[in-house]
Amino acid sequence: MIDLRFPTALQIVLGIQIAEEDGVRCTSQKLADSLGVNASFVRKLLVPLSRDGIVAASQGKGGGVRLARKPETITLRDIYLTVTDEKKLWVARSDVPCQCVASANIVQFFERLAGEAEGLVLQMLANRTVADSVSEIRKLEMARLSGYVVSRTARNG
Amino acid sequence: MIDLRFPTALQIVLGIQIAEEDGVRCTSQKLADSLGVNASFVRKLLVPLSRDGIVAASQGKGGGVRLARKPETITLRDIYLTVTDEKKLWVARSDVPCQCVASANIVQFFERLAGEAEGLVLQMLANRTVADSVSEIRKLEMARLSGYVVSRTARNG
DNA sequence: TTGAATGCAATAGTCATGGATACATTACGG
DNA sequence: CCGTAATGTATCCATGACTATTGCATTCAA
Numbered sequence: 307m308i309d310l311r312f313p314t315a316l317q318i319v320l321g322i323q324i325a326e327e328d329g330v331r332c333t334s335q336k337l338a339d340s341l342g343v344n345a346s347f348v349r350k351l352l353v354p355l356s357r358d359g360i361v362a363a364s365q366g367k368g369g370g371v372r373l374a375r376k377p378e379t380i381t382l383r384d385i386y387l388t389v390t391d392e393k394k395l396w397v398a399r400s401d402v403p404c405q406c407v408a409s410a411n412i413v414q415f416f417e418r419l420a421g422e423a424e425g426l427v428l429q430m431l432a433n434r435t436v437a438d439s440v441s442e443i444r445k446l447e448m449a450r451l452s453g454y455v456v457s458r459t460a461r462n463g
Numbered sequence: 464m465i466d467l468r469f470p471t472a473l474q475i476v477l478g479i480q481i482a483e484e485d486g487v488r489c490t491s492q493k494l495a496d497s498l499g500v501n502a503s504f505v506r507k508l509l510v511p512l513s514r515d516g517i518v519a520a521s522q523g524k525g526g527g528v529r530l531a532r533k534p535e536t537i538t539l540r541d542i543y544l545t546v547t548d549e550k551k552l553w554v555a556r557s558d559v560p561c562q563c564v565a566s567a568n569i570v571q572f573f574e575r576l577a578g579e580a581e582g583l584v585l586q587m588l589a590n591r592t593v594a595d596s597v598s599e600i601r602k603l604e605m606a607r608l609s610g611y612v613v614s615r616t617a618r619n620g
Numbered sequence: 621t622t623g624a625a626t627g628c629a630a631t632a633g634t635c636a637t638g639g640a641t642a643c644a645t646t647a648c649g650g
Numbered sequence: 651c652c653g654t655a656a657t658g659t660a661t662c663c664a665t666g667a668c669t670a671t672t673g674c675a676t677t678c679a680a
Contacts, residue, residue, distance in 0.1 A: 307668035366678025411603040464637040523647025
């Protein structure tokens with residue numbers, strides 16, 4: 307199984323913020339529909355997001371999900387770490403016999419390498435907030451709309 | 464299942480070079496033993512490595528595996544790409560309904576993000592050659608040895 | 621009180637990956 | 651030539667992380 311937790315969680319959080327800006331109440335069912343997944347899966351991802359203070363859910367009729375903090379203060383790194391839960395980007399073999407001199411050192415070497423890779427990725431994610439991302443998505447929307455107009459004009463002209 | 468192909472392939476390639484430097488003939492069985500894995504798995508990984516001109520295997524009695532190029536010309540990026548075979552670091556959900564305006568753009572946004580992350584990691588891997596890595600492992604070995612001496616001295620003194 | 625929502629547990633399904641085995645092929649060396 | 655030792659390759663099974671589904675308890679506003 308391919309791990310879809312990060313992309314899904316990201317879509318959830320961004321969707322919550324977009325709904326907020328559009329003045330629409332957001333429920334796990336609506337999120338699930340927009341993602342094409344089960345509402346239970348959405349709620350499963352909401353557990354760690356809620357625990358870490360990224361989203362806040364209110365129960366009962368008229369309830370729903372909203373961001374627990376300002377979107378400017380939530381980075382994609384927060385979401386990633388919350389949802390993937392200790393899972394490393396790469397993991398070294400754990401059961402190498404280490405009979406020859408090299409084996410043990412190769413393992414250590416790889417762990418350093420994996421740590422460096424993960425650090426790079428996390429830093430990249432830390433530089434992007436939910437607010438940034440949503441505004442970037444809005445820009446994509448604009449570009450898409452104008453792209454449609456252009457191509458239609460081109461086709462008609 | 465955790466994907467261990469890259470760490471395993473890396474240990475294979477580095478092990479081949481280390482054996483070469485030490486004047487030892489390297490076979491898939493020896494590699495498998497030193498990794499604690501099945502020889503079949505080693506050979507499975509050797510297929511793409513051989514196809515892409517990273518290692519070269521000679522059949523028959525007295526045969527074995529060696530590097531197909533100078534270790535200075537093989538980067539860890541080469542090994543990674545060869546072995547993981549089109550598998551992305553992150554993959555977006557493929558089946559989002561895209562009914563609302565945001566969905567399609569979020570997917571595109573995530574694909575860009577994933578591409579950027581993968582680019583960072585690949586660039587980091589491209590900056591390290593097999594020769595670099597082996598010499599770094601040699602240094603780790605030195606450090607480990609001197610570390611042992613220090614701790615033994617400390618315990619005795 | 622009722623309906624709409626989250627919270628949560630249990631269970632089954634999926635599927636990429638690793639492990640194991642067998643056997644064909646190749647090539648060296650006597 | 652023939653035996654040995656190695657790669658090349660195919661097949662099948664085991665494993666385990668992740669997804670999907672269902673059901674039900676809980677909460678809370680109207």
